Amino acid sequence: xxxxxxxxxxxxxxxxxxxxxxxxxxxxxxxxxxxxxxxxxxxxxxxxxxxxxxxxxxxxxxxxxxxxxxxxxxxxxxxxxxxxxxxxxxxxxxxxxxxxxxxxxxxxxxxxx
Amino acid sequence: xxxxxxxxxxxxxxxxxxxxxxxxxxxxxxxxxxxxxxxxxxxxxxxxxxxxxxxxxxxxxxxxxxxxxxxxxxxxxxxxxxxxxxxxxxxxxxxxxxxxxxxxxxxxxxxxxxx
Numbered sequence: 001x002x003x004x005x006x007x008x009x010x011x012x013x014x015x016x017x018x019x020x021x022x023x024x025x026x027x028x029x030x031x032x033x034x035x036x037x038x039x040x041x042x043x044x045x046x047x048x049x050x051x052x053x054x055x056x057x058x059x060x061x062x063x064x065x066x067x068x069x070x071x072x073x074x075x076x077x078x079x080x081x082x083x084x085x086x087x088x089x090x091x092x093x094x095x096x097x098x099x100x101x102x103x104x105x106x107x108x109x110x111x112x113x
Numbered sequence: 114x115x116x117x118x119x120x121x122x123x124x125x126x127x128x129x130x131x132x133x134x135x136x137x138x139x140x141x142x143x144x145x146x147x148x149x150x151x152x153x154x155x156x157x158x159x160x161x162x163x164x165x166x167x168x169x170x171x172x173x174x175x176x177x178x179x180x181x182x183x184x185x186x187x188x189x190x191x192x193x194x195x196x197x198x199x200x201x202x203x204x205x206x207x208x209x210x211x212x213x214x215x216x217x218x219x220x221x222x223x224x225x226x227x228x
């Protein structure tokens with residue numbers, strides 16, 4: 001019940017295209033859903049996060065869509081760029097920020113020039 | 114965002130020796146720090162949570178005598194891998210949360226190779 005599922009495992013997108021990564025969870029106690037971006041050999045960096053009281057959050061080219069009833073959330077990267085090529089992790093936690101994170105398995109995104 | 118620094122970024126040690134990894138919050142006081150382990154092309158697995166001045170809480174399956182965690186101040190936590198073996202080779206990442214319970218920020222990670 002603590003698991004967070006993520007798909008696809010890898011994704012190849014042309015420059016300018018839309019990258020979409022999906023996550024699903026079971027534990028309805030989760031109330032904080034961040035997305036992290038990780039470049040090879042580096043630690044993850046927070047990209048964008050959402051709480052279940054909103055259905056969508058947009059920051060620049062990055063948008064989280066959240067479906068509470070389906071227990072699913074997704075990351076959309078608009079106008080994808082080669083610099084977006086990285087591994088993306090969704091996560092979920094209960095309570096305060098940063099506690100008891102459960103990470104998805106990750107999606108390796110490659111944006112072709 | 115806030116800065117969390119790990120040192121060293123890479124370390125190679127001989128089997129049977131111990132290695133210490135430092136995690137520092139540079140511009141905020143971190144009451145809680147988290148230690149993760151990440152195998153190649155895999156996700157982050159939480160190893161332990163440490164609160165300043167308290168004993169760390171280890172996740173199930175993590176040997177506390179092998180992975181010693183110390184969080185002696187509000188800006189520093191250390192992870193010591195004792196009697197390291199090749200199977201301990203991994204990417205270790207810390208994260209830190211400020212006192213007021215805001216976002217957790219991640220360090221850049223430490224690549225440990227045990228030979």
